[in-house]
Amino acid sequence: MPIAPREPSQPDPVLISFLQTDNEAEAEHHLDDLITGQASQLIRKVVRHRLFDASREDIEDTAGEALLGVLKRLRDLRSHKGDEPIADFRGYVSAAACRACDFHIRKKHPQRWSLQNRLRYLLTHQSGFALWETANGAWVAGFVPWSGREKGADGKCTLLETNPAEVERQLRGDHKADLREPLSLLQALFRWAGEPLEFHRLVNAVAHFWGIQDRQASLEPRSNGEADPKDRLADPAIDVSTRLAQRQFVERMWKEILELQPRQRVAVLLNLKDGDGASAIELFPMTGVAFLPDIAAAVGFPVDEFARLWVDLPLDDAVIGQRLGITRQQVINLRKCARERLARRFQDRGLV
Secondary structure, eight states: OOOOOOOOOOOOGGGHHHHHOSOHHHHHHHHHIIIIIIIHHHHHHHHHHHTTTSOHHHHHHHHHHHHHHHHHHHHHHHTTOOSSOOSOHHHHHHHHHHHHHHHHHHHHOHHHHHHHHHHHHHHHHSTTEEEEEOTTSOEEEEEGGGTTOOOOOHHHHHHHHHOHHHHHHHHTTOTTOOTTSHHHHHHHHHHHHSSOEEHHHHHHHHHHHTTOOOOOOOOOOOTTSOOOHHHHHHOTTSOHHHHHHHHHHHHHHHHHHHTSOHHHHHHHHTTOBOTTSSBOTTHHHHTTSOOHHHHHHHHTOOHHHHHHHHTTOSOOHHHHHHHHTSOHHHHHHHHHHHHHHHHHHHHHTTOO
8 A cells, every 4th residue: 555645735934935035145134034033042942941951062062953954954945955845944943953952862871862762652652641742842741631731830840850869759658659660650750740740851850760870872792792883883983994884884774775665664764773672763864874854755754744753763563554554563564574675685785
């Protein structure tokens, strides 16, 4: 079954003047208004909120990366390189800022990133829990009946952020709670709060309860004796020839994935995982082989929609099945066939 075609979206009205003028000087003036007047402020607000405990330098660097991405996308749209218009400019900018924050967290705090993904999975897949985005762009969590509500008053959230040790002390008075068991801990936290909690503060608190502290990423051996490919790619000690070989491998992988049938590409890319079960799709932009618009086109999604989906990757097979209109088992079968094809192609070329 082919992926159903989507209705083309229209650009956000705030972009019309920039996109349609034939005067380049006027276009640059509109671009400056979009970047300095709208995108810059929104990006800094999102980054400061998401990386509230980061250094000023990290916040500025992350905001700068997000802003450069937005600037490049706007220039691509004007030169007709963008494959989809930006229908919601503020939404796109917010998503770009969130992606930059997630990349920063994953790079500098891999254990916290793993914990964040674990909690997100529980909140979205475990009966009784919910995770949702509020009108002001904050992600909050709580019991299902609370879904859609704004985060609660600052009292509980502030205490959770500033004095997690005190919160832990209070939780130990809840005889139903096992603070080392994820589901029990989440239930205890929501009972204690009595209201929705901001997701990033929830993650920070659980990290404190469980003693999760990140150190600088290193080339520690994995279970099979190999270092994570993403770590090797980021290691300045790796010589240029090795880096080139790694990039060539990822580039060949990308080309072979593009030759898969459309639904096979979706099944592979939306569930692409590394050895720890986290998303491995960042390998493509990290190596410069393919960027978000390229990957969005490969899976048949509008860029804006795929940008919002990015932080939830890898997706569960049942979720992928819902998007494709097929069963979970059919998704598994598609991916199995795709992997077998990829393995044959790599073997034929002597790459494995």
